[in-house]
Amino acid sequence: MTISRRKFLQALGAGGAASALAACAPMPTEPRNGEHIVVVGGGSGGATAAKYLRRFDPNLQVTLVEPNATYHTCYGSNWVLGGFRQMDQIAQSYQALRDTHGINVIQDRVTAIEPDAHQVRLAGGRTLSYQKLVLSPGIDFDWEAAAEGTSEATADRIPHAWKAGPQTQILRRQLEAMPNGGVFIMVAPPNPFRCPPGPYERASMVAHYFKTHKPRSKVLILDVKEGFSKQGLFMGGWEANYGDMIEWVGGDRGGMVNRVDVANRTVFSDDGLNRYRGDVINYIPPQKAAQIAHDAGLTNEAGWCPVDQRTFASSIHPDVHVIGDSSVAGAMPKSGHSANSQGKLVAAAIVNGLRGIDAPEPSMVNTCYSLITPDWGISVAAVYRYDDGSIRGVEGSGGVSPADADREFRRREADYTRGWYRSITTDIWG
Amino acid sequence: MRYTRLAAVALAVSLSGAAASQSALAEVTRGALMAKTCLACHGAAGTAPEATIPTLVHGFPRELMIQTMRGFRDGTRPSTVMGRHAKGYTDAEIELLADYFDGMR
Ligand SMILES: Cc1cc2nc3c(=O)[nH]c(=O)nc-3n(C[C@H](O)[C@H](O)[C@H](O)COP(=O)(O)OP(=O)(O)OC[C@H]3O[C@@H](n4cnc5c(N)ncnc54)[C@H](O)[C@@H]3O)c2cc1C
Numbered sequence: 001m002t003i004s005r006r007k008f009l010q011a012l013g014a015g016g017a018a019s020a021l022a023a024c025a026p027m028p029t030e031p032r033n034g035e036h037i038v039v040v041g042g043g044s045g046g047a048t049a050a051k052y053l054r055r056f057d058p059n060l061q062v063t064l065v066e067p068n069a070t071y072h073t074c075y076g077s078n079w080v081l082g083g084f085r086q087m088d089q090i091a092q093s094y095q096a097l098r099d100t101h102g103i104n105v106i107q108d109r110v111t112a113i114e115p116d117a118h119q120v121r122l123a124g125g126r127t128l129s130y131q132k133l134v135l136s137p138g139i140d141f142d143w144e145a146a147a148e149g150t151s152e153a154t155a156d157r158i159p160h161a162w163k164a165g166p167q168t169q170i171l172r173r174q175l176e177a178m179p180n181g182g183v184f185i186m187v188a189p190p191n192p193f194r195c196p197p198g199p200y201e202r203a204s205m206v207a208h209y210f211k212t213h214k215p216r217s218k219v220l221i222l223d224v225k226e227g228f229s230k231q232g233l234f235m236g237g238w239e240a241n242y243g244d245m246i247e248w249v250g251g252d253r254g255g256m257v258n259r260v261d262v263a264n265r266t267v268f269s270d271d272g273l274n275r276y277r278g279d280v281i282n283y284i285p286p287q288k289a290a291q292i293a294h295d296a297g298l299t300n301e302a303g304w305c306p307v308d309q310r311t312f313a314s315s316i317h318p319d320v321h322v323i324g325d326s327s328v329a330g331a332m333p334k335s336g337h338s339a340n341s342q343g344k345l346v347a348a349a350i351v352n353g354l355r356g357i358d359a360p361e362p363s364m365v366n367t368c369y370s371l372i373t374p375d376w377g378i379s380v381a382a383v384y385r386y387d388d389g390s391i392r393g394v395e396g397s398g399g400v401s402p403a404d405a406d407r408e409f410r411r412r413e414a415d416y417t418r419g420w421y422r423s424i425t426t427d428i429w430g
Numbered sequence: 431m432r433y434t435r436l437a438a439v440a441l442a443v444s445l446s447g448a449a450a451s452q453s454a455l456a457e458v459t460r461g462a463l464m465a466k467t468c469l470a471c472h473g474a475a476g477t478a479p480e481a482t483i484p485t486l487v488h489g490f491p492r493e494l495m496i497q498t499m500r501g502f503r504d505g506t507r508p509s510t511v512m513g514r515h516a517k518g519y520t521d522a523e524i525e526l527l528a529d530y531f532d533g534m535r
Contacts, residue, residue: 052466056458337470344466348458357457363464365518367471367511379511383518397518401510413510419482420471427473 035060035354038120038130040110040292042066042094044073044336045136045324047428048343050103053134056351063128064097065120067109071429072164074195075336076421081161081172082205083213084374090164092429113296115317132350135298135305136324136339137290138163139194142303146285147187147267148259157262158281161202162194174280175206180214182279185267187257188223189284192304194325194334196229197380199284201370204234207242208373219246220276222269223255229333230370230380230400237372237410289326296320304328309391311349311359312342321346330391332384337420338366340428341384362386369417377401377413461526464519468527489535495528 039050042064050064071092079085097103108122113133120128141160143151150158161171175184184206188199203219210217227250228234238246249255249269259268260283267276288294288303298305298314305322306315309330314320323329323346324339332338341364349359364384371377382398384391401413472486501507502516503524519527 340470341467344463348463351458355457360458360460360463363460363467363523365467365470365515367515381511381514383515394518397516398514409510415482416471416510418480419474422476422478422480423473423483423485424470426476427469430474 036128036130037062037132037134037350038128039064039134039136040113040120041136041138041290041324042068042071042097042105043136043138043324043339044428045339045343046134047071047092047094047097048340049134049136049323049347051097051101051428052344052347053350054101054103056347057354058102060351060354061104062102063104063106063130064094065106065108065110065122065128066094067107067123068165069094069107072168073336073421073425074162074164074198075424077161077164077168078198078202078205079371079374080168081175081202081209082371082374083172083209087169092425094429096430110292113292113298113320115296115320118319131319131354133320134343134346134350135293135296135320135322135326136343137292137326139287139289139325139334140291141285142288143285147257147283149262150260150283150285154260154262154283158260158265158283160284161282162189162198162284162287171280171282175209178214178217178279181216182214183218183220183277184210184280184282185220185222185276185278186282187260187267187284188221188225188228188255190224190286192334193284193287195368196333196335197234197368197370199223200228200230200234201372202282203246203248204238204242204370204372207238207245210245211242217245220278221246221248221255222257222267222276223248224251224257225255226250226252229368230378232403233378233400234370234372236403237376237378241373241376287325289322293322293326298322298326300328309389310362310386311353312346313349321350330384330386331382331393332364332366332391333368335366335368337368337424338364340424341365343428362391364391367420369413369420371414371417372410373414375414376407376410377415377417378410379413379417459526461530464523465527465530486531487534489533490528490531491535492528492532495531496524499524499527 039046050062053062073090076090094105098105108124110120111123112121159167159170161167207219254269254274257269265278289299289305293305300306305327307327312321312323314322323342325334367381369379378401380400382393471483474481475485499516502509502512
């Protein structure tokens with residue numbers, strides 16, 4: 001049986017979809033059920049993409065591959081360190097994606113991507129064929145660029161806690177075990193890294209815990225950078241809430257850490273010129289796109305995945321779309337909110353593309369909320385468009401919370417920070 | 431038997447009624463994509479004390495949306511964060527958003 005294309009268009013009538021289809025180039029030749037989209041990584045970007053692919057086209061077959069049964073959000077993990085959130089409050093499951101949204105969730109790890117064959121291989125032995133692949137595997141650590149003395153193996157003693165889960169718990173337990181009067185040293189990572197305000201929210205949350213439980217303790221941030229996200233707002237908030245409990249040492253002042261003596265919990269900066277002894281050390285290593293992206297040949301010299309920033313199609317293998325932290329996304333920071341926005345764009349681009357329709361013109365947003373205390377929130381926001389080859393913030397939009405706001409304003413933003421957490425996690429996994 | 435994907439959809443149109451299938455086939459518009467970005471903050475419909483940002487998942491009246499977004503944008507309506515977001519949208523884009531959320535009611 002053959003139904004001609006013309007008949008089909010007649011059946012649809014002269015509506016927008018039909019005229020858009022009429023303009024499309026080659027007809028897809030595969031049957032409908034051959035349209036299989038595989039999403040790798042069930043974090044902020046991947047889970048959003050899987051859900052919105054099914055939202056935008058309920059007939060699409062979508063498989064999500066994620067090794068963990070439970071995803072712990074990095075957002076909110078600093079609040080766990082602050083002592084006012086529990087691990088189970090930052091845990092997300094894949095049940096709704098599976099049961100409500102009809103996504104085939106496979107608990108496994110992708111070990112290889114074969115772009116030419118349009119296949120991925122799973123650790124469990126299966127092979128999946130895809131028409132389009134969405135890759136949102138997050139980050140991995142660049143241990144080669146990390147300070148001397150640190151490695152993946154030292155992360156159980158000096159945790160990074162930059163992937164939430166067991167690492168968050170290790171750091172929390174160390175903080176609990178630390179004596180009053182102790183020193184917490186955080187070594188902040190070089191750019192680019194996931195969540196630009198994250199280290200400074202963390203310093204705030206550790207100070208909150210100290211202030212309420214160990215008030216003679218100190219927070220020392222050693223930073224290779226000479227400035228950081230929302231710096232004025234953080235420093236103003238620190239002074240107002242914690243006095244001089246938090247000290248930040250920038251890269252030009254002795255913050256450039258080269259070596260860590262893990263056994264003696266001592267950190268050396270500026271080639272041994274300065275040494276700092278801590279009771280708890282949080283070493284956050286330099287970062288790169290997740291290993292699977294490197295193995296699949298999707299990365300550039302800098303270690304991240306270049307993409308066409310209109311659709312997030314890889315510049316190297318166009319049927320693979322890379323979103324989230326692993327991708328190079330113009331002005332967008334590496335954040336959960338960015339990854340969520342990119343997941344929606346990529347879903348729209350793929351669904352339209354399968355119909356021969358152009359992707360909608362990108363419209364994306366980011367907001368990074370941070371808590372300085374449970375009642376003092378600050379934010380940085382932006383709306384993004386694609387312009388002249390890259391994603392840029394809309395001029396005149398976005399920016400940080402006002403510098404001169406009163407306590408009531410900060411309290412409202414703290415309430416909205418928790419509201420944001422609730423909404424975005426429902427938007428992604430709910 | 432040889433048939434294309436479009437043919438299969440055409441079949442579905444004739445079998446299950448145009449409305450449902452057409453919605454499955456409708457292109458994802460710029461307005462829809464833009465509106466979905468709002469749901470990261472305005473998504474949760476729950477009643478828990480933490481659901482502090484009003485939900486938009488059940489839609490919003492068109493004229494009120496236009497008024498509200500313009501008010502956020504020019505500062506006549508005070509806000510913590512919406513002013514910074516609203517400044518990212520032109521009048522035409524605000525209308526696309528308003529149409530979309532009106533349609534979700
Ligand atoms: C302390 C901290 C605080 C933060 N706070 C905020 C915040 O307030 N707001 C905000 O917007 N962002 C925040 N972030 C950033 C945010 O967590 C990340 O930017 C975001 O999660 C990136 O999404 P992603 O999809 O790229 O990666 P992820 O969310 O990390 O997801 C990657 C997933 O891929 C899976 N995966 C990896 N390799 C494979 C493989 N080979 N096969 C199958 N699956 C694989 C992983 O298991 C993981 O589940 C914070 C980060 C940190 C560390």
